[in-house]
């Protein structure tokens with residue numbers, strides 16, 4: 244059990260917020276979502292499940308949905324954004340995208356959109372102006388009254404606009420930025436989306452990386468995945484299972500391509516040849532339900548790690564699709 248620091252009563256919410264935590268809510272082609280907690284800040288990375296399911300899994304893992312400060316999006320594929328609009332509106336929190344991902348996402352949610360991007364920018368400026376006039380506090384009150392039944396958007400206007408979000412923030416790959424107590428370093432990954440990224444998160448000296456949905460591990464990603472305390476990396480498919488499996492030929496080609504997904508074999512190769520072995524926790528993620536078996540992914544990674552004497556301390560886990568993983572705490 245953790246010691247309660249002086250000045251904090253047991254159960255004091257200020258105390259319980261003070262730690263670094265990585266909680267995978269879901270991982271795989273049916274939905275991806277992770278909560279990263281550092282200091283007093285909580286970030287939801289991707290919102291690939293329905294809002295209701297996200298909140299249910301957060302509660303099951305001991306995470307409070309109302310305490311989320313922001314949502315961060317890796318890329319616009321459905322399994323990463325499925326619950327985004329409802330979740331962001333319910334929480335009234337900002338959503339962080341790259342500009343290209345945001346634009347691609349807007350095209351997806353509004354295929355018949357008549358507003359041009361320029362018009363959207365104008366509308367966004369006008370929103371910011373009217374928010375200034377209204378003053379602060381409104382969204383906090385709503386977050387505090389949060390429940391599964393509350394679907395009140397922070398302002399009345401958005402209902403008609405399917406891409407309306409309480410607040411949009413842009414970041415650029417390669418440029419670190421701060422959300423509260425968490426430093427976020429986004430890096431480009433090779434994947435068939437508009438501007439896909441992985442992240443390194445740093446809080447209280449703990450470094451955690453999330454890299455799924457990538458066709459191979461290029462040098463810039465190898466460079467980012469060093470000196471980590473936690474590494475979550477994709478181990479999507481077994482090459483033989485994919486080749487012999489049920490997917491149509493063109494889908495197989497897509498998955499196998501340089502902008503598809505990492506195979507067990509490719510992940511093992513990275514772990515063996517390029518990974519520095521320093522992370523106390525290694526999580527394999529985005530496992531395919533059709534083209535992989537958890538044991539195949541595990542054995543490939545274990546074999547790769549076992550080849551390195553210094554890596555015996557690594558704890559290897561598989562991120563599940565259908566339930567939240569127990570939070571990893573530092």
Ligand SMILES: [Zn+2]
Nearest residue numbers: 318320434456
């Ligand atoms: Zn994807």
Ligand SMILES: [Zn+2]
Nearest residue numbers: 272320322456
């Ligand atoms: Zn995905």
